[in-house]
Amino acid sequence: MKTASEKVITLIAHIVLVILCFMCLFFFYILIINATRSHVQLQKGFAFLPGGNFIRNLTNVINDGTIPVVRGVLNSLIVSACCAGICTYFSALTAYGLYVYDFRLRKPAFTFIMAIMVMPTQVTALGFLRLITRMGMYDSLLPLILPSIASPAVFYFMYSYMQSSLPVALVEAARIDGSGEFNTFNRIVIPIMKPAIAVQAIFTFVGAWNNYFVPALVIQSKDKMTLPILIATLRGADYMTFDMGKIYMMILLAIVPIIIVYIFLSRFIIAGITLGGVKE
Amino acid sequence: MKKTRKKKNYSRYGYIFIAPFFISFLVFSLIPLFDTIKNSFYEYYFSGLKIVGPNFIGLGNYGAVLKAHMLKYTANTFILWILGFIPQIVIALLLASWFTDQHLNLKGRKAYEVIIYLPNLIMASAFAMLFFTLFSDSGPVNSFLHQIGVVHAGHPIKFLSSVTGTRGLIALMNFLMWFGNTTIMLMAAINGVNPELFEAAKIDGCNHRQIFFRITLPLIRPILTYTLITSMIGGLQMFDVPQILTNGIGTPDRTSMTLIMLLNNYLKSKNYGMAGAISIYLFILSGILCFIVYRMINTDETEAKAARKREKKMRKMTRKGDAA
Numbered sequence: 001m002k003t004a005s006e007k008v009i010t011l012i013a014h015i016v017l018v019i020l021c022f023m024c025l026f027f028f029y030i031l032i033i034n035a036t037r038s039h040v041q042l043q044k045g046f047a048f049l050p051g052g053n054f055i056r057n058l059t060n061v062i063n064d065g066t067i068p069v070v071r072g073v074l075n076s077l078i079v080s081a082c083c084a085g086i087c088t089y090f091s092a093l094t095a096y097g098l099y100v101y102d103f104r105l106r107k108p109a110f111t112f113i114m115a116i117m118v119m120p121t122q123v124t125a126l127g128f129l130r131l132i133t134r135m136g137m138y139d140s141l142l143p144l145i146l147p148s149i150a151s152p153a154v155f156y157f158m159y160s161y162m163q164s165s166l167p168v169a170l171v172e173a174a175r176i177d178g179s180g181e182f183n184t185f186n187r188i189v190i191p192i193m194k195p196a197i198a199v200q201a202i203f204t205f206v207g208a209w210n211n212y213f214v215p216a217l218v219i220q221s222k223d224k225m226t227l228p229i230l231i232a233t234l235r236g237a238d239y240m241t242f243d244m245g246k247i248y249m250m251i252l253l254a255i256v257p258i259i260i261v262y263i264f265l266s267r268f269i270i271a272g273i274t275l276g277g278v279k280e
Numbered sequence: 281m282k283k284t285r286k287k288k289n290y291s292r293y294g295y296i297f298i299a300p301f302f303i304s305f306l307v308f309s310l311i312p313l314f315d316t317i318k319n320s321f322y323e324y325y326f327s328g329l330k331i332v333g334p335n336f337i338g339l340g341n342y343g344a345v346l347k348a349h350m351l352k353y354t355a356n357t358f359i360l361w362i363l364g365f366i367p368q369i370v371i372a373l374l375l376a377s378w379f380t381d382q383h384l385n386l387k388g389r390k391a392y393e394v395i396i397y398l399p400n401l402i403m404a405s406a407f408a409m410l411f412f413t414l415f416s417d418s419g420p421v422n423s424f425l426h427q428i429g430v431v432h433a434g435h436p437i438k439f440l441s442s443v444t445g446t447r448g449l450i451a452l453m454n455f456l457m458w459f460g461n462t463t464i465m466l467m468a469a470i471n472g473v474n475p476e477l478f479e480a481a482k483i484d485g486c487n488h489r490q491i492f493f494r495i496t497l498p499l500i501r502p503i504l505t506y507t508l509i510t511s512m513i514g515g516l517q518m519f520d521v522p523q524i525l526t527n528g529i530g531t532p533d534r535t536s537m538t539l540i541m542l543l544n545n546y547l548k549s550k551n552y553g554m555a556g557a558i559s560i561y562l563f564i565l566s567g568i569l570c571f572i573v574y575r576m577i578n579t580d581e582t583e584a585k586a587a588r589k590r591e592k593k594m595r596k597m598t599r600k601g602d603a604a
Contacts, residue, residue, distance in 0.1 A: 006383055009488060013378040013386055020371070021395045024456060030420060031410055046424040090300050097297025101290055109298055116305075118510065118570050120517045122540050123563045126319060126547060126555045127312025149304035181293045210403040212520045213540070217547055228405040228520070235409055235524050247413060254406040262401055266394045273397075273461065274468035 028255075034248040042244040057249040064246065067230055068222055069253060076209055076226045077257075079144045083208035084201040087148040088158075091200070092193050095158035096185055100171055117152040122213060129217055139220040148208070154200045161196040199272035202265065206258055227254045313563075320556030326549070333553065341557035349534070350542065350558065356530070357538040360447060360522065361515030364454030369507070371459050376466035377492050382475070383482075396460035404457065408524035411449055415439040443535045446526065450536060453521050458514075462507055469503035470496060506576050513569050516562065519544065 002010065034042060037051035061069050098110050121128075132143040166189065174184045190197070212228035219225050225233075231254055234247060262269065320341055324333035375396070379389055386392075399407070415421050422436040431437060439445035473496070481491050497504075519540040522530060528545070530537025539562060546555035 002383065010384050010386065013384065017392050021392060024395055024399050027410060027414065030414060034420065046420045046427060094298045094301040097294045101294030103291035103294040106294060115570065115574050118513050118573050120513065120562065120566050122517055122543060123559050123566065124309050124312040124316055125543070126552060126559055127315030128308060129547060130315055131312050147304060147308035150301045150309065155301065206401050212405045228403060231405045231409050232524055235412065235527055244413070251406045251410050255402050258401050262398060270393055270397055270464060273464050
């Protein structure tokens with residue numbers, strides 16, 4: 001049974017939580033409502049109920065020649081999916097290399113990766129920009145994808161996961177059965193790592209989807225822009241001349257794919273936040 | 281570390297497996313880092329179509345950057361971060377202690393978790409654009425305030441032209457995006473504490489507040505510090521939200537201009553020398569913070585070592601004491 005004071009605390013907790021949830025959802029609610037209203041309706045003032053302009057706003061955005069949204073969604077999808085795939089595969093590979101094999105540079109390599117774990121990418125942006133320009137990769141999607149091969153945080157996650165669920169004896173058994181080293185990794189280790197790979201693939205995908213700093217520096221031409229850059233061009237353009245319904249619709253398009261993924265995988269994602277995060 | 285028995289000829293696979301990571305890091309981070317350091321010592325910029333430099337000027341850029349209000353922008357970044365971080369950590373601690381309290385047994389905990397984590401996944405630039413439209417002078421928030429009679433026609437609240445308004449909105453967005461994440465991290469920390477400790481305290485007559493301040497807080501201090509430092513590193517990188525909200529100029533009067541926005545400006549205008557100098561300042565700052573995180577993650581070993589050392593010292597001292 002709850003004591004009287006516990007009942008009071010429970011009540012307060014629910015009130016605070018409802019307010020916080022309201023704050024989290026309210027802005028997105030207005031976004032969705034406003035995306036369904038026409039420019040004229042939006043100018044008239046605020047409303048809690050949707051208008052009937054959803055389809056028209058959507059076709060207006062898609063047919064807008066100055067801001068290639070469809071192309072942007074596609075570019076964002078390509079970059080994020082490639083990042084998620086490459087990043088998780090190579091992080092698992094690196095973790096496996098350091099977990100299973102014993103070699104002279106193993107400890108220094110591990111220490112090195114741990115040391116650079118939380119280094120901001122912005123620090124090297126200048127050199128990065130100059131280098132990829134010299135390599136002929138300026139204004140292409142490649143420099144947004146390739147650096148994700150080296151992701152220390154994902155590596156650390158994979159390494160922790162291996163420590164808890166990949167017995168080295170299994171690898172040795174595979175060797176005795178005549179499996180080559182790469183075959184063992186691809187056929188035996190990857191399937192075991194599936195839960196960890198899935199969690200990290202989602203986080204990497206979301207991170208790449210939302211990334212703005214590096215793409216804004218690297219991408220120049222409109223047909224290669226990812227969604228965050230398109231959003232930024234909206235902000236930079238003469239704001240008042242814009243159809244407001246279209247602006248809300250574009251913002252909606254930028255965040256809806258992530259919300260859909262989240263609705264289906266929320267339990268899984270939340271469980272993944274703390275997995276292998278910090279040893280405690 | 282674990283013991284693995286291996287024949288010697290396998291070790292080359294170790295190098296092969298970790299090669300892609302290190303090659304990618306070398307090409308996309310390490311070489312750029314050295315190039316950045318080199319550029320920071322040169323006067324090198326584009327003025328119109330004319331290229332000035334590169335001329336070696338030693339630490340000239342480092343001084344010039346400081347003169348270009350870098351300290352002001354550092355202070356801005358810090359203010360914007362702390363304004364969001366304080367409510368974030370307070371609310372997260374509160375929620376985490378409620379969620380993990382067995383006696384409260386809050387209903388709908390899972391649903392609450394799902395909702396409060398949602399803003400963390402939202403594209404920061406889209407979120408900032410949304411706030412910009414919602415809080416603009418003729419936006420929905422002002423028209424709502426007008427409809428309920430708080431604001432008079434023609435005199436909207438100018439959120440984005442006041443220092444408090446802009447900073448407040450940026451802090452609010454950072455708070456909304458990160459408090460759910462922090463709550464879940466702290467919950468994991470509290471769940472890691474032996475529940476018998478809470479029971480024992482309760483039997484001894486501690487109330488909720490005492491349990492929270494005397495038992496929970498001290499026990500999760502390592503995670504709290506970790507959260508603080510990682511949040512600081514994140515705050516140092518603050519860019520998307522203020523950049524989009526203020527269109528890259530940190531209005532009003534550059535009071536919401538962050539360090540990375542300054543770096544971005546120099547990169548866009550191709551002032552390599554100045555951009556390099558800021559990067560190196562950032563490198564040093566984040567290097568210090570990284571070092572702290574690194575030490576914390578590796579506490580297992582270092583702490584054990586330190587404990588052994590302390591024990592030895594104590595034993596020595598007591599022996600000395602005995603002798604005296």
